[in-house]
Amino acid sequence: MRKVGITETVLRDAHQSLIATRMRTEEMLPIVEQLDDIGYHSLEAWGGATFDACLRFLDEDPWDRLRKIKAKAKKTPLQMLLRGQNLLGYKHYADDVVEYFVQKAIANGMDIIRIFDAMNDPRNIETAIKACIKEGGHAQACISYTTSPVHSLDLFAKDAKILEGMGAHSICIKDMAGLLKPYDAYNLIKAIKESVKIPVQLHTHYTSGVASMTYLKAIEAGVDVVDTAISPLALGTSQPATEPLVASLQDTEYDTGLDLMKLSDIAEYFRPFREKWIESGLLDPKMLGVDANALIYQVPGGMLSNLVSQLKQSNAVDKLDEVLKEVPRVREDFGFPPLVTPSSQIVGTQSVFNVLMGERYKMVPKESRGVVKGEYGKSPAPISEEISKKILGDEKPITCRPADLIEPELDKIREEIKDMIEQEEDVLSYALLPQVAKAFFKKRKDGTLNQTPLEPAPKKAEPAKEQFDEEDD
Amino acid sequence: MRKVGITETVLRDAHQSLIATRMRTEEMLPIVEQLDDIGYHSLEAWGGATFDACLRFLDEDPWDRLRKIKAKAKKTPLQMLLRGQNLLGYKHYADDVVEYFVQKAIANGMDIIRIFDAMNDPRNIETAIKACIKEGGHAQACISYTTSPVHSLDLFAKDAKILEGMGAHSICIKDMAGLLKPYDAYNLIKAIKESVKIPVQLHTHYTSGVASMTYLKAIEAGVDVVDTAISPLALGTSQPATEPLVASLQDTEYDTGLDLMKLSDIAEYFRPFREKWIESGLLDPKMLGVDANALIYQVPGGMLSNLVSQLKQSNAVDKLDEVLKEVPRVREDFGFPPLVTPSSQIVGTQSVFNVLMGERYKMVPKESRGVVKGEYGKSPAPISEEISKKILGDEKPITCRPADLIEPELDKIREEIKDMIEQEEDVLSYALLPQVAKAFFKKRKDGTLNQTPLEPAPKKAEPAKEQFDEEDD
Ligand SMILES: [Co+2]
Ligand SMILES: [Co+2]
Known part of the structure; x- marks a missing residue:
């Protein structure tokens, strides 16, 4: 069996x-x-x-x-x-x-x-x-x-x-x-x-x-x-x-x-x-519901609500349909990346700009340039000459693995933080999240860590902006 | 297709x-x-x-x-x-x-x-x-x-x-x-x-x-x-x-x-x-969760919580396992009725009594007698002579359809309520729920119906006792 x-x-x-x-x-x-x-x-x-x-x-x-x-x-x-x-x-x-x-x-x-x-x-x-x-x-x-x-x-x-x-x-x-x-x-x-x-x-x-x-x-x-x-x-x-x-x-x-x-x-x-x-309030009952819109538009729920809130900021919620039609076109231009963090935000934002500006790629955030340039890796489908030219101008896309362009950095990092580490693993915490880890090390040293066990739960979840709020692992 | x-x-x-x-x-x-x-x-x-x-x-x-x-x-x-x-x-x-x-x-x-x-x-x-x-x-x-x-x-x-x-x-x-x-x-x-x-x-x-x-x-x-x-x-x-x-x-x-x-x-x-x-508070997020215990015990969730609360009232929650083992035995005695309202309550209450009394069927509520007597209809499996004798004594079970024993009642009902009806259908409302319908008719006549539209929602759902609270349609 x-x-x-x-x-x-x-x-x-x-x-x-x-x-x-x-x-x-x-x-x-x-x-x-x-x-x-x-x-x-x-x-x-x-x-x-x-x-x-x-x-x-x-x-x-x-x-x-x-x-x-x-x-x-x-x-x-x-x-x-x-x-x-x-x-x-x-x-x-x-x-x-x-x-x-x-x-x-x-x-x-x-x-x-x-x-x-x-x-x-x-x-x-x-x-x-x-x-x-x-x-x-x-x-x-x-x-x-x-x-x-x-x-x-x-x-x-x-x-x-x-x-x-x-x-x-x-x-x-x-x-x-x-x-x-x-x-x-x-x-x-x-x-x-x-x-x-x-x-x-x-x-x-x-x-x-x-x-x-x-x-x-x-x-x-x-x-x-x-x-x-x-x-x-x-x-x-x-x-x-x-x-x-x-x-x-x-x-x-x-x-x-x-x-x-x-x-x-x-x-x-x-x-x-x-x-x-x-x-x-840490667990919002809205998180427990079913949102079938993802199945209709084939975009993650988090991306959809981001689009809506971006459009709201520009008083243009009525443009949502247009943006949703633009999303697959931008995806195609970008070589059909999966819509996960961070590509979901990048494609979403670009689609909003394309619609709101009334002209495609009139405004191109640096993250969009990064995708087209290959800074996030190779896209599932090739990106056309035309799009590449339009977005990068004369700059050439990279074709190697992005990390091939990064020098070894461990020694330098270790040197930077050596006074604060209490265990070898601290070097890695610092390598990944320098500011956050440093703040933690400092509190740890000062004895001011607040690890209140079990109670109270945070009143409302307030994830840090940008980097943290649409993780969809 | x-x-x-x-x-x-x-x-x-x-x-x-x-x-x-x-x-x-x-x-x-x-x-x-x-x-x-x-x-x-x-x-x-x-x-x-x-x-x-x-x-x-x-x-x-x-x-x-x-x-x-x-x-x-x-x-x-x-x-x-x-x-x-x-x-x-x-x-x-x-x-x-x-x-x-x-x-x-x-x-x-x-x-x-x-x-x-x-x-x-x-x-x-x-x-x-x-x-x-x-x-x-x-x-x-x-x-x-x-x-x-x-x-x-x-x-x-x-x-x-x-x-x-x-x-x-x-x-x-x-x-x-x-x-x-x-x-x-x-x-x-x-x-x-x-x-x-x-x-x-x-x-x-x-x-x-x-x-x-x-x-x-x-x-x-x-x-x-x-x-x-x-x-x-x-x-x-x-x-x-x-x-x-x-x-x-x-x-x-x-x-x-x-x-x-x-x-x-x-x-x-x-x-x-x-x-x-x-x-x-009308919709309790608890209602939105999954309760897999029903699958373990093969009893409806509502029945399970009723058993627990009955046992709590007798300070005997530790007997829950015993009661859950008694439930299928009582069901067998009663001819394996489906566990839906009202049989779920009847089987549940009988099981609690059987365990708490330390002797099976020492205490038999009238609803249990009703089931064994055939007042709710024919059970899926026959009820043994032994159980029938134990619970009904010399009384004979009925074998006809329960409603065969009820005389036509519409004319009598119509007569009773004739002063309050405003439409033919009122006779039926009264036939089904005499007190409730009468109270409604009175308010309707007095112009005191409170049909506040949309707002406010009742603060907490408080279904009427007994008859209303475990409907599991
Ligand atoms: Co996941
Ligand atoms: Co139902």
Whole structure:
């Protein structure tokens, strides 16, 4: 009997998606041993936005969190999300930083590293994959799911093959916006399973309301593992709920083997947190609803609301339809990048400008130039001479891997921060988020960290502007 | 291409399930024409608890609501839920009342009458079916879904065949507690489709989190119509959301043919209501969560919380496990009735008594006696001599249809209330809910009806005790 594996996301993506990554280590630790006892394929417990949130909002050392969770989860592989060459930050880092980060993540207890790139450029995840393999970790390579005229089953299958060729131990189809519909998932998983020999995992969000059905069809198509969240932190912008899927598969050929009674105890633990967070406003019930507009426009929910708010600022909400028609045209011009952070904002903003100016590419933000120039990596389809010329003028696009242009930087960084570090890992925290880490180090030294355990929850989630507010891992 | 039909429940079950049936006619009317324009198989808009709620809480005439909705929904069949011989009340009524009620429902605009009985005793729905057929309505006969050793695919298929034989135009599998899991739904629908020629519809609730998946597998098995709610009033104790299912089936052989853009407009209309109701406390976010315990214990969520609260009152919450083991034994003794109102309360209370007394059936409430005596109809399996003797003593059970023992009552009722009626339908309101209707008539006469439109929403839903608070239609 083929057992379907379950990755539980409650310690990472679920709270990242519902409560702006505000779950504290103290809130996690009392239940980790029970989570460890469930028999999950893995526990997603680190990475994504949690690293930044620990340092920036929670006054916690993310490395310390990792070690504490590991100490209580001795049986279940821990899993993290890594943004390829961006690691857990917001720009490309030098290879020596990437390699050292992966080494330290594994040394501190990480088992499975899920690695993705917003452009689906395999070169942007290769260094992390190789480093993970070298350190004895499980390297899971991602394909960001999107729809476009070039994103055929063939293209996805070929991408998967390339990642397998790089040595990835498994493939993850990562659908951060919940755009993947059930029967499309069936065909996609079939195509990828035929293309590669390594296991295939599916990650999606409930945002548009199709995700549970999508998992069911993906499972019928042979997917090996899916990501779910225990019910009190499931649905809405988070993952499908764990228990209903486990119950649905029970006594079928897809049985997960997980015990519903034990899962019920886990849910029991988190239910009061859910209530507390709703009470305090940290969990907005709007996050728990279904927003099917993403399925209509094939753009992530977060991008859609950004477009609306940009248009509102210009008193031009009536132009929304026009902008929504412009989005696929800009995407085409930019080589059909997946619509994930940061490309979703870049394409969205450019589309708004094109419509509001009454002339396409009259105004071009530097991020748009960056995409066309190749600073984020290679786009899925080539960018035409015409667009390249229009946007870059005489400047030549780069064709190498963006990080090839970055000198090794670890030594310099270490030198800069040497007076403040208390552990080797601090060098990496500083490398990724210099200001944020420095502020944390200072408070740590002064003994002014405010790690109030369990209570009170922040009154309203106020994620930092720009960099932080539309993470859709 | 076989089109799957969608029944939209937003005007009935969705708000009954989420906001204690408090949606006002004034809140419905502005969107009815647009709903009518979608192309739904039907619009569930009346019956269930709405009749009582109109008169009891909203100071509205339910008949007037029906006429007003009908005036704006000229194309889409209207649908209602009828509790068999209980109509929209809480006891068995005489056949003349049942027949007159059905006649008036159809005369006022009803097209499809969904008729169920809590015991699944076909005799309890036969009068209503025949009356519906006679008046030219569509008679949909229900099978209440439940699990037990006697509830095999064979039994359900046979029950469906009996209902078809009575002249029902379609069959509905009614899973009020969300117990039906996807692969079980597949097998069940297959079995019923093989047993009958008439269309088969599936009704379930999202409560336990499996419902969307259940619809998908039911559709693959050939179900003709499913019940969904527009997203702002979907999930939790309500139905699965309409839009994700429509999107999922698009461009497949199961396409519903509905337009997602138009559905998006409907969602837009209801979204502010959702927010208002959450704000005012009428919609408790707890209702929006997933409760998988129903799947573990195979009892409805409402019954489970009733058991807990009964045990709390006796300071015996630690006996919950014991009670949960007693429930299937009591069900067996009582002939495996489906666990729906009122049998869920009766079986639950009896189980609590059996455990707390330390001796089974030492204390037997009159409702338990009623079940064993046959006052609610014939149970799915026979009740043993031993149990019958133990509970009824020398009293003999009745074997006829319960309503056979009720004399015609319409003339008497009409006589009683003749001074207060303003329309023929008032006789029926009074027949079903004498006190409630009388109070309504009085306010209507005095001009003191409080039909405050749209605002304010009741601060907290406080359904009337006993009869009203665990309706799980
Ligand atoms: Co995610
Ligand atoms: Co219902």
